[in-house]
Amino acid sequence: MRAVTEAEIRASFVNASKGEAKRANLPDLDGIEWDGRDYFGWIDPKREQQSYATFVVETEDGDAVRALLLRRGTPPKERRKLLCSWCQDITATDNVTLYVAPRAGTSGRVGNTVGTSICTDFSCSRNARRVPNAMEVQDEAERVAWQELRVAQLRERSRHFLDLISETA
Ligand SMILES: [Zn+2]
Numbered sequence: 001m002r003a004v005t006e007a008e009i010r011a012s013f014v015n016a017s018k019g020e021a022k023r024a025n026l027p028d029l030d031g032i033e034w035d036g037r038d039y040f041g042w043i044d045p046k047r048e049q050q051s052y053a054t055f056v057v058e059t060e061d062g063d064a065v066r067a068l069l070l071r072r073g074t075p076p077k078e079r080r081k082l083l084c085s086w087c088q089d090i091t092a093t094d095n096v097t098l099y100v101a102p103r104a105g106t107s108g109r110v111g112n113t114v115g116t117s118i119c120t121d122f123s124c125s126r127n128a129r130r131v132p133n134a135m136e137v138q139d140e141a142e143r144v145a146w147q148e149l150r151v152a153q154l155r156e157r158s159r160h161f162l163d164l165i166s167e168t169a
Contacts, residue, residue: 041122
């Protein structure tokens with residue numbers, strides 16, 4: 001994805017009030033490597049119960065930034081492995097967090113949310129590009145196709161969630 005600015009992120013929340021968007025704490029964006037990312041997610045450094053994910057999406061007028069507010073869900077009583085619903089990497093199941101995202105508009109203001117599970121450190125883009133093991137691909141020729149497919153699937157699943165949250169029916 002291309003680099004995004006703090007102003008772009010704050011102006012692009014689909015499911016947060018203006019006040020929430022203003023209060024969001026952002027990391028230092030100068031240190032971020034944007035290449036090889038399908039989205040940019042981070043935990044609020046001052047309020048760990050809140051996280052955010054930012055996307056650059058294609059629109060008819062070029063690209064547009066969209067940001068999601070995510071609230072940490074209730075963790076299961078027993079510690080168990082979870083699959084990240086965005087990258088679905090079977091090697092990253094120890095470090096996945098349950099989130100609920102308020103829906104956009106009136107629906108969200110009356111408390112409607114959608115749940116999802118995402119890698120705790122938002123490492124989905126890295127996971128999708130990891131080197132496959134011998135069980136996953138047989139030879140080098142398959143490796144490139146495997147990684148491309150995983151990147152495409154990550155983009156599709158995470159954007160599907162973004163679309164679901166953004167619907168204001
Ligand atoms: Zn993931």
